Amino acid sequence: xxxxxxxxxxxxxxxxxxxxxxxxxxxxxxxxxIIGKERRDAVVRAKRxxxxxxxxxxxxxxxxFSDKIINEETVRAVQELKFLFSSSSKDSSQKKxxxxxxxxxxxxxxxxxxxxxxxxxxxVPILVKCLEFGSSDEQxxxxxxxxxxxxxxxxxxxxxxxxxxxxxxxxxGERSAAxxxxxxxxxxxxxxxxxxxxxDLLSSQGALLPLAKLLLLNKPMLVKTAAWALSNxxxxxxxxxxVELFKVDGLSEAIIRHLTKGDEELVxxxxxxxxxxxxxxESQTKLLIKSGLLPPLVAWLSSSESLSLLTPVLRxxxxxxxxxxxNTDALLDAAKDLPGGLFGCLVRCxxxxxxxxxxEAAWTVSNIVAGSLQxxxxxxxxxxxxxxxxxxxxxxxxxxxxxxxxxxxxxVMPAGESQLPQPIMEHLSMLVERxxxxxxxxxxxxxxxxxxxxxLQFLELVLRGLPNGQGSKLVEKEEGLAAxxxxxxxxxxxxxxxxxxxxxxxxxxxxxxxxxxxxxxxEVVRGGEEYPSWRKGRGGI
Amino acid sequence: MELDEPxxxxxxxxxxxxxxxxxxxxxxxxxxxxKHLPDSIFFASGNLERELLAKQVVLEITDExxxxxxxxxxxxxxxxxxxxxxxxxKLNGLxxxxxxxxxxxxxxxxxxSRVFPTTRLLDLHICESHDSFFQAKVxxxxxxxxxxxxxxxxxxxxxxxxxxxxxDKHKFPRSYEFHxxxxxxxxxxxxxxxxxxxxxxxxxxxASQENDNICESKEGVLQEExxxxxxxxxxxxxxxxxxxxxxxxxxxxxxxxxxxxxxxPRGRGRHKSKLNAG
Numbered sequence: 001x002x003x004x005x006x007x008x009x010x011x012x013x014x015x016x017x018x019x020x021x022x023x024x025x026x027x028x029x030x031x032x033x034i035i036g037k038e039r040r041d042a043v044v045r046a047k048r049x050x051x052x053x054x055x056x057x058x059x060x061x062x063x064x065f066s067d068k069i070i071n072e073e074t075v076r077a078v079q080e081l082k083f084l085f086s087s088s089s090k091d092s093s094q095k096k097x098x099x100x101x102x103x104x105x106x107x108x109x110x111x112x113x114x115x116x117x118x119x120x121x122x123x124v125p126i127l128v129k130c131l132e133f134g135s136s137d138e139q140x141x142x143x144x145x146x147x148x149x150x151x152x153x154x155x156x157x158x159x160x161x162x163x164x165x166x167x168x169x170x171x172x173g174e175r176s177a178a179x180x181x182x183x184x185x186x187x188x189x190x191x192x193x194x195x196x197x198x199x200d201l202l203s204s205q206g207a208l209l210p211l212a213k214l215l216l217l218n219k220p221m222l223v224k225t226a227a228w229a230l231s232n233x234x235x236x237x238x239x240x241x242x243v244e245l246f247k248v249d250g251l252s253e254a255i256i257r258h259l260t261k262g263d264e265e266l267v268x269x270x271x272x273x274x275x276x277x278x279x280x281x282e283s284q285t286k287l288l289i290k291s292g293l294l295p296p297l298v299a300w301l302s303s304s305e306s307l308s309l310l311t312p313v314l315r316x317x318x319x320x321x322x323x324x325x326x327n328t329d330a331l332l333d334a335a336k337d338l339p340g341g342l343f344g345c346l347v348r349c350x351x352x353x354x355x356x357x358x359x360e361a362a363w364t365v366s367n368i369v370a371g372s373l374q375x376x377x378x379x380x381x382x383x384x385x386x387x388x389x390x391x392x393x394x395x396x397x398x399x400x401x402x403x404x405x406x407x408x409x410x411x412v413m414p415a416g417e418s419q420l421p422q423p424i425m426e427h428l429s430m431l432v433e434r435x436x437x438x439x440x441x442x443x444x445x446x447x448x449x450x451x452x453x454x455x456l457q458f459l460e461l462v463l464r465g466l467p468n469g470q471g472s473k474l475v476e477k478e479e480g481l482a483a484x485x486x487x488x489x490x491x492x493x494x495x496x497x498x499x500x501x502x503x504x505x506x507x508x509x510x511x512x513x514x515x516x517x518x519x520x521x522x523e524v525v526r527g528g529e530e531y532p533s534w535r536k537g538r539g540g541i
Numbered sequence: 542m543e544l545d546e547p548x549x550x551x552x553x554x555x556x557x558x559x560x561x562x563x564x565x566x567x568x569x570x571x572x573x574x575x576k577h578l579p580d581s582i583f584f585a586s587g588n589l590e591r592e593l594l595a596k597q598v599v600l601e602i603t604d605e606x607x608x609x610x611x612x613x614x615x616x617x618x619x620x621x622x623x624x625x626x627x628x629x630x631k632l633n634g635l636x637x638x639x640x641x642x643x644x645x646x647x648x649x650x651x652x653x654s655r656v657f658p659t660t661r662l663l664d665l666h667i668c669e670s671h672d673s674f675f676q677a678k679v680x681x682x683x684x685x686x687x688x689x690x691x692x693x694x695x696x697x698x699x700x701x702x703x704x705x706x707x708x709d710k711h712k713f714p715r716s717y718e719f720h721x722x723x724x725x726x727x728x729x730x731x732x733x734x735x736x737x738x739x740x741x742x743x744x745x746x747x748a749s750q751e752n753d754n755i756c757e758s759k760e761g762v763l764q765e766e767x768x769x770x771x772x773x774x775x776x777x778x779x780x781x782x783x784x785x786x787x788x789x790x791x792x793x794x795x796x797x798x799x800x801x802x803x804x805x806p807r808g809r810g811r812h813k814s815k816l817n818a819g
Contacts, residue, residue, distance in 0.1 A: 035606060035609050035610060035613065039606075040610055040613065042600060043592060043593060043596060043600060043602060043606075043610055044589060044592055044610065044614065045592070046588075046592065048595065048596060048599065049599060049600075050599075051599050111599065111600040111601050235579050235580070236578065236579045236580065237578055237579070237580055272591075275579070276579055279577075279578065279579050280578075280579065307590065307594065308591070308594045308595070311587050311590060311591060312591075315584070315587065319576075321574075322574050322575065322576040322577070323574075323576075324574075354590075355586070356586045356587045356590055359586070360584075360587060363575070363577075363583070366575065367574045367575065369572065370572040370573055370574045370575075371574075397635055397639075398586075398635075405575070408570050408572070409570075409572035410572075411570075412570050412571070412572050413572075414572060415571040415572050415573050420569060421569060421570070421571055421572070446639070447623075447624060447625075447638050447639060447641075447642035447646075448638075449624060453568075457568065457569065457570040458570060460567055460569060460570070461569070461570050482656065485656075486647070486656050486657070486658060488717065489657065489658045489659070489662060489689075490658065491625060492624070494568075497565045498567060498568070500717065501565060501567050502567070
């Protein structure tokens with residue numbers, strides 16, 4: 001032996017302890033890609049820069065030039081502009097436009113343009129000047145473009161263009177040329193993407209209605225940008241903007257028209273507007289439904305292959321069914337002629353390779369089956385159930401959790417007045433038969449408190465609902481009792497009480513005895529009878 | 542689905558001392574709708590995807606970057622302190638949370654494969670169930686049974702009085718049992734003895750899976766024997782229910798033989814051993 005014998009209690013115990021490893025740290029180390037915070041923010045935030053057009057001739061500032069040179073060029077360009085727009089200059093407007101264009105190209109040359117240098121050099125006041133009424137369309141577009149890209153940067157940069165807001169908003173009006181209105185909408189959209197306060201500011205400066213009016217037009221590029229900007233303004237958390245939108249006459253019809261006939265990119269942006277309306281503005285949503293929102297919505301849900309499109313469409317449907325039964329009924333009706341109906345569409349999403357679609361589709365189903373008994377029966381009869389079971393067994397945590405909500409909601413009677421909602425035996429027993437228990441028991445073991453709770457609640461249903469103690473046996477068989485036992489020590493009062501309650505009630509002293517020793521054994525054990533009834537024979541004792 | 546409050550949390554009951562577990566009402570499953578606001582974290586991954594797709598060309602986002610950013614955002618969503626009370630671990634991401642949870646907050650006894658959420662409880666279990674040194678001290682009348690609650694220094698002469706303390710002082714449910722008495726047939730005990738020779742300690746997380754898969758006869762035979770010795774030595778007050786007529790040698794029929802993962806019938810059935818089959 002290498003070590004002298006050690007009789008201390010600690011080391012004796014150590015022999016029996018299972019060793020512990022650390023897997024997560026190693027895996028993280030293996031991930032070689034480091035993404036800088038700036039880069040990450042640029043991707044994640046709700047702001048979009050505009051790159052140079054493909055057919056733009058003239059000098060393009062990309063690969064061959066270093067950052068240093070680009071910054072220097074930018075500063076020089078700003079200074080040139082300063083001179084051109086000062087009162088002492090007598091230069092033609094053409095020269096001014098050329099200078100603006102040069103600046104704009106610098107500010108859109110790469111995915112990380114020198115906007116900070118430009119702002120530092122004092123470009124914003126000049127650009128504001130360029131937005132004056134009476135300026136040529138070209139000048140307005142170039143100035144707004146530069147402002148757009150400045151506003152696509154971090155908070156500091158976005159807020160730097162606030163002085164330009166009143167003019168940008170003014171140029172959203174009906175008399176502006178389409179390219180001008182579009183570029184101004186883009187800049188406004190970036191400011192809205194900054195945050196709640198910026199959104200409130202924009203609303204108070206009157207950006208909302210002009211933008212909404214742009215949706216009435218038939219110009220795809222413009223409508224697309226305006227819709228995107230609008231989605232950034234109305235996304236809340238306050239519902240005020242989403243509601244106020246509808247002050248514009250004909251907005252509902254316009255939204256539905258674009259949803260039905262627009263090209264895919266346009267439909268995507270309009271769908272996001274619908275997402276926020278359905279989430280925040282209840283009566284306006286009803287208005288949209290009345291105007292015919294649902295047919296095109298479900299049509300896209302049924303036919304689209306594009307993740308960009310499916311995401312907002314599915315989410316809109318999800319928001320709708322999170323409302324009330326009448327929305328669900330309306331959707332079912334609108335989709336009745338599509339292959340598989342509404343559930344066929346949802347099965348497509350559930351079976352998608354994209355986790356987000358799966359998760360949000362499962363959430364949608366969970367809200368549908370939280371409706372009437374008829375809704376539950378309709379879902380039960382569809383292909384949704386096998387798909388959900390598969391997800392519960394195999395998918396990632398967030399998807400499994402939603403699938404669990406859906407399957408559980410499917411298994412209980414509608415939440416009515418009663419203290420104890422009854423399980424729907426037909427549904428519950430089928431789900432158990434099809435092997436849903438391991439998935440729920442896995443959730444019980446999860447560190448996420450909500451998931452664990454969910455698992456326990458489903459187990460309770462099974463234990464209570466299945467007759468003749470079948471529930472107890474099945475749960476134990478799938479290691480459910482083991483999972484409950486671990487929770488006996490849990491520091492969360494709720495979980496601990498729940499687990500103990502289940503163990504006490506369904507795995508109490510009498511558990512397992514009847515099967516082993518026949519009926520009547522419980523009385524013997526408790527001391528009331530000496531022999532179980534089957535032992536007593538014809539004469540009795 | 543609603544979250545039902547257990548009755549013991551209602552206003553009127555707060556003035557009375559909490560009754561251990563009899564006031565608890567299980568919050569049964571209720572099928573209710575769940576709404577999420579636009580800025581809910583539920584929608585975060587979808588929102589991120591939207592931006593990635595819209596800006597992929599403009600910002601020249603590579604596939605690797607896409608993947609990495611998605612991972613980072615997901616980790617941010619699950620950036621939290623471990624939910625277990627007293628554990629100060631800071632975790633990023635669901636994967637890390639789960640790994641941490643299963644390696645630090647589950648401890649597996651390599652003898653009988655019972656799982657405990659803390660090493661302290663595992664230690665107590667090993668002492669009380671698999672350690673004859675412990676049994677000897679108990680027999681000589683030392684108070685060896687420690688209170689299960691971390692921080693409480695109380696010690697007891699037997700399992701029963703500790704149990705009473707847990708119920709009275711720490712509000713444990715009366716039916717709570719730290720020890721499971723599992724009784725195996727002679728055949729299984731023989732099989733287990735053979736296994737014991739080959740048993741090796743294993744990694745925490747995988748052990749709980751693997752041990753479950755190992756032949757069920759690896760259940761606590763030693764536990765049974767030492768538990769019975771303890772019972773023989775303890776006084777009648779240790780039995781919380783009807784009298785003790787436990788024979789020293791018990792054969793207990795085995796049912797439900799399955800290749801994997803089925804453990805001995807558990808639960809509170811202390812009296813199973815008190816009857817001979819047939």
